[in-house]
Amino acid sequence: MEAALAANSITVKRSGQTVLNDVSFQVAAGDVYALLGGNGAGKSTTLLTFLGFLSPDTGTVEVLGDDVGANLKDVRLKIAYLPEAATLYPHLNAYENISYFLSLAKATADQGAIDAALDRVSLKEGARSNRLDTYSKGMRQKVAIALALLRDAPVLLLDEPTSGLDPVAIDEFNALVRSLAEEKRTVLMVTHDVYGACQIADRIGLLKDGELVGAFDRPQSGQIDTEQVHAAFAGRSGS
Amino acid sequence: MTDLLRETWFLSRDRAALVWLLIALISASCAVAFGLGEVASQRATIDRLRAADAVERDYMAEQYRDWGSAGYYTFHLTYDPPSDFAFAALGQRDSSPWKHRIRMLALEGQIYETDAANPDFALTGRFDYAFVVAMLAPLFLILLLHDLKARERAFGRFELLEASASGLWRVRAGLRFAALGIALLLPLILAGSATGSGVAFLFLAGAAVLLHLLFWWAVVAWTNRRGWTASVNLTALFGAWLVLAVVAPAGIKLAVDTAIEIPDGGDIILTQREAVNDAWDLPVSSTMEPFLERHPAWSDHATIESTFEWKWYYAFQQVGDQNVEALSIAYREGRDRRDRLSSILSWLTPPAKLERVFESLANTDVEATRLYENRVRAYHAQLRTFYYPKLFLDAPFTDEALSERPVYVQLR
Numbered sequence: 001m002e003a004a005l006a007a008n009s010i011t012v013k014r015s016g017q018t019v020l021n022d023v024s025f026q027v028a029a030g031d032v033y034a035l036l037g038g039n040g041a042g043k044s045t046t047l048l049t050f051l052g053f054l055s056p057d058t059g060t061v062e063v064l065g066d067d068v069g070a071n072l073k074d075v076r077l078k079i080a081y082l083p084e085a086a087t088l089y090p091h092l093n094a095y096e097n098i099s100y101f102l103s104l105a106k107a108t109a110d111q112g113a114i115d116a117a118l119d120r121v122s123l124k125e126g127a128r129s130n131r132l133d134t135y136s137k138g139m140r141q142k143v144a145i146a147l148a149l150l151r152d153a154p155v156l157l158l159d160e161p162t163s164g165l166d167p168v169a170i171d172e173f174n175a176l177v178r179s180l181a182e183e184k185r186t187v188l189m190v191t192h193d194v195y196g197a198c199q200i201a202d203r204i205g206l207l208k209d210g211e212l213v214g215a216f217d218r219p220q221s222g223q224i225d226t227e228q229v230h231a232a233f234a235g236r237s238g239s
Numbered sequence: 240m241t242d243l244l245r246e247t248w249f250l251s252r253d254r255a256a257l258v259w260l261l262i263a264l265i266s267a268s269c270a271v272a273f274g275l276g277e278v279a280s281q282r283a284t285i286d287r288l289r290a291a292d293a294v295e296r297d298y299m300a301e302q303y304r305d306w307g308s309a310g311y312y313t314f315h316l317t318y319d320p321p322s323d324f325a326f327a328a329l330g331q332r333d334s335s336p337w338k339h340r341i342r343m344l345a346l347e348g349q350i351y352e353t354d355a356a357n358p359d360f361a362l363t364g365r366f367d368y369a370f371v372v373a374m375l376a377p378l379f380l381i382l383l384l385h386d387l388k389a390r391e392r393a394f395g396r397f398e399l400l401e402a403s404a405s406g407l408w409r410v411r412a413g414l415r416f417a418a419l420g421i422a423l424l425l426p427l428i429l430a431g432s433a434t435g436s437g438v439a440f441l442f443l444a445g446a447a448v449l450l451h452l453l454f455w456w457a458v459v460a461w462t463n464r465r466g467w468t469a470s471v472n473l474t475a476l477f478g479a480w481l482v483l484a485v486v487a488p489a490g491i492k493l494a495v496d497t498a499i500e501i502p503d504g505g506d507i508i509l510t511q512r513e514a515v516n517d518a519w520d521l522p523v524s525s526t527m528e529p530f531l532e533r534h535p536a537w538s539d540h541a542t543i544e545s546t547f548e549w550k551w552y553y554a555f556q557q558v559g560d561q562n563v564e565a566l567s568i569a570y571r572e573g574r575d576r577r578d579r580l581s582s583i584l585s586w587l588t589p590p591a592k593l594e595r596v597f598e599s600l601a602n603t604d605v606e607a608t609r610l611y612e613n614r615v616r617a618y619h620a621q622l623r624t625f626y627y628p629k630l631f632l633d634a635p636f637t638d639e640a641l642s643e644r645p646v647y648v649q650l651r
């Protein structure tokens with residue numbers, strides 16, 4: 001099967017510094033791939049490269065078979081992107097924010113569809129008509145996730161989606177991501193949450209100082225072994 | 240279309256932008272209202288003076304029953320009514336006179352009496368509509384557009400917006416630009432239509448305002464493309480405004496004034512007054528000779544027999560004008576040269592250029608002052624043409640003859 005996302009030996013520099021160094025990985029369609037790494041490892045940089053905001057100095061990135069640099073507009077239409085610490089517009093309410101951003105991407109959703117998405121991320125119904133500046137960080141994150149869901153894009157790029165969410169919300173989110181995979185959507189999420197990554201990922205790539213230093217696959221049944229990943233992440237042993 | 244609707248809705252929820260647009264609308268409206276008031280008051284002044292002038296002339300006609308005294312005591316009103324479009328740019332009418340009461344005496348001193356100092360060539364004037372669109376409009380545009388991208392970057396929305404839509408910034412900036420254009424032009428168009436300024440005038444004025452805003456849009460777009468933060472953008476743009484709207488016009492004025500010397504208006508008055516005063520003590524011939532040189536037609540009637548004769552008196556008034564002629568011409572030519580040089584140099588600063596365009600459309604520029612002065616000179620020449628035959632040929636004073644005396648008339 002052709003990979004939905006592919007990074008082919010990419011090297012990315014920012015302000016003259018090499019931030020990603022010869023990174024290669026693929027995400028199969030309908031898979032959940034978690035890119036795990038510490039602060040400054042290059043996780044966000046990887047997503048920005050898939051979105052075409054940064055171009056690799058060497059190597060290529062592909063989305064659904066298209067080279068990103070050559071087909072920027074098409075590629076972006078196929079991606080729903082959840083930015084790191086997403087702040088939507090604080091002076092608009094959840095409905096207004098979602099409608100606005102959907103319309104930007106030439107997508108639409110009626111009130112019922114938006115409510116359904118907000119139900120999926122379990123945002124309190126009573127809060128939905130309030131301005132986002134009355135929300136907690138986690139509630140704002142939920143709205144941004146709901147927006148990504150409603151984009152109905154085949155590919156989702158999620159930058160630290162669980163940051164700001166409480167443990168219950170994290171569990172709900174993890175279940176949500178699994179259901180996306182069942183809908184045959186491809187998810188590339190970056191995170192530093194070892195436990196969460198192991199719970200939901202079909203594959204984990206370990207990123208350290210801009211280099212991919214390890215990969216873990218989900219076994220036939222069950223999930224990736226947290227202990228093992230944690231050990232690798234903490235630098236005790238690789239795999 | 241949906242892009243436009245969506246962004247219009249978005250703009251309608253942007254309180255800061257709305258406040259700035261409202262301030263722009265209020266500034267433009269106030270300036271227009273102020274200009275209309277000023278024009279109305281100038282017209283009312285002219286009407287009042289004309290009425291008073293007629294009454295006074297009738298009174299003088301009864302009081303003084305000889306040509307010499309009538310010429311000496313009677314004032315004649317001249318005036319330059321504001322154009323229909325003058326409300327938009329009061330221009331030189333602030334510093335240069337638009338009404339003179341003149342007598343049959345030496346003229347040049349009377350013209351520059353109200354103008355003892357040099358005329359003001361400041362490239363920016365007082366608070367009128369031209370000031371709002373030249374000086375304040377760039378600031379409004381800067382405030383509306385400087386953080387268009389920077390704000391989104393600062394709040395981490397930039398990539399999400401950019402990944403979702405292409406051409407968003409152009410739509411957002413274009414809408415704010417258009418909204419500002421409407422806020423600024425609406426009061427002008429309403430007032431212009433009400434005063435009957437004419438479609439062509441309003442079109443030219445509107446086009447000039449929009450071109451000026453387009454210039455500033457280009458400047459803002461240049462900074463927005465740098466990827467600087469909003470406060471860096473704002474600092475850079477405010478600096479550009481300071482240079483182009485404040486420092487450069489002041490520098491140009493200084494350069495023009497230094498490069499082109501002109502005589503003081505006060506010198507004309509002083510020189511003329513001395514010439515006229517000295518004439519009393521000089522032999523009659525030193526007045527009559529230069530007079531007859533210019534007016535040979537009266538040579539056969541120019542003998543002065545008694546110690547005072549009106550024709551001698553008016554001759555030395557005329558000679559007084561002849562004595563300051565060179566000074567007056569130097570003054571006027573210098574003023575015109577300064578104006579031309581300012582006009583060329585003002586291309587360096589769009590705000591100053593826009594004010595000049597408005598003054599030219601409104602007939603409140605240096606050219607309009609020049610034309611008015613020349614109309615006053617022509618009228619004064621008519622008075623002399625009327626009085627000289629009476630004085631030199633000793634014509635009898637009759638009401639019928641007096642009714643032929645020219646009256647200054649200028650239509651709006």
Ligand SMILES: Nc1ncnc2c1ncn2[C@@H]1O[C@H](COP(=O)(O)OP(=O)(O)O)[C@@H](O)[C@H]1O
Nearest residue numbers: 014015019037038039040041042043044045046
């Ligand atoms: N805008 C930027 N300009 C230059 N360097 C940057 C920029 N953003 C991030 N970096 C650098 O790139 C490296 C990777 O950053 P990033 O991809 O954001 O890491 P993370 O894994 O925490 O998401 C870091 O060393 C960071 O300092």
Ligand SMILES: [Mg+2]
Nearest residue numbers: 043044045084
């Ligand atoms: Mg990051």
